[in-house]
């Protein structure tokens with residue numbers, strides 16, 4: 001992952017600034033705003049200019065992006081800038097190229113294919129049960145941004161191998177430089193918030209094809225999908241308290257609304273693992289299929305859905321979701337802030353150290 005938790009020197013930062021100018025592909029306005037904000041934060045610190053008028057659209061968008069970084073330290077902003085440019089360079093050099101229709105484009109652990117009106121994003125790290133390392137968070141964000149704009153009707157997230165996803169890669173916490181845990185936590189909170197924002201803002205139907213057990217953030221995000229199809233072999237597990245952490249993916253808001261506060265508490269506070277049928281009963285899963293026919297049945301259904309008129313489908317999705325968007329962004333910000341604190345706690349460090357030293361398995 002290119003040493004995500006290491007410090008970014010002034011030289012790395014200067015190199016990244018030069019690299020940006022060499023990008024072969026325009027990264028789009030959203031990414032440019034992010035780069036602008038991180039650059040300002042890295043060089044000047046927190047936003048220090050008055051809020052512009054609402055009609056000054058471009059200046060206001062830039063101000064909003066910078067202001068959203070809050071008290072992120074200069075060093076953390078520099079590191080995030082370097083990481084972002086490095087993921088854009090990888091993408092621009094073809095390593096994580098978003099799929100063009102009918103073609104296939106791969107990054108190391110995130111595969112993107114696009115055909116028959118379906119863009120499929122596949123988590124492809126089966127030896128680690130598709131645990132999400134830092135590069136994968138960036139690759140998924142890029143893949144979602146591209147899928148949101150391509151000509152496909154629907155977008156699918158699935159996993160390869162026997163797991164859907166085992167959640168955050170707990171080794172992400174391994175390389176935190178000693179004496180700098182607060183900075184790493186701050187950068188991780190920015191990454192998490194950006195990542196979840198991509199799901200909140202996704203403009204067309206997003207469908208999860210849950211091919212096996214799901215853990216942690218891969219479960220909480222399901223509340224932001226438009227349909228969730230699961231094999232009967234899947235389980236749904238959010239062991240946040242066991243890891244000294246707290247919920248993300250807007251689940252602290254969406255799950256109680258979906259399943260009622262006490263069922264949500266069993267999952268999110270007490271880490272109760274649900275079977276696929278139980279998750280269906282709670283409304284987290286749309287439909288459960290026998291494992292033997294899962295892939296065949298689900299993809300046949302998705303191909304039929306993908307034949308629907310794309311604009312109509314997109315507009316309907318946006319209507320269904322638009323009322324909640326602002327609220328979801330606020331929840332995401334709050335959950336990311338809470339986790340930033342959790343990640344520097346002894347409870348969290350002890351739990352992760354236990355997993356990494358193989359004393360504990362969930």
Ligand SMILES: CCCCCCCCCC/C=C/CC(=O)SCCNC(=O)CCNC(=O)[C@H](O)C(C)(C)COP(=O)(O)OP(=O)(O)OC[C@H]1O[C@@H](n2cnc3c(N)ncnc32)[C@H](O)[C@@H]1OP(=O)(O)O
Pocket residue numbers: 005127128129131132134166167168169170171172173176184185188189191192215216217218239240243245248355361362
């Ligand atoms: C500075 C910090 C940067 C962080 C930036 C991220 C910001 C966003 C964070 C969002 C927060 C999300 C919270 C969560 O997702 S919490 C959930 C975390 N997941 C877990 O706790 C699962 C841990 N894994 C297990 O309990 C078990 O591995 C398993 C999944 C139940 C499977 O058990 P099984 O016996 O079948 O198989 P193995 O244990 O032998 O697994 C095979 C190898 O895969 C490795 N593995 C699996 N899951 C993870 C994981 N989540 N993190 C790291 N590694 C994982 C496992 O170690 C084996 O590796 P090995 O073969 O090398 O030993």
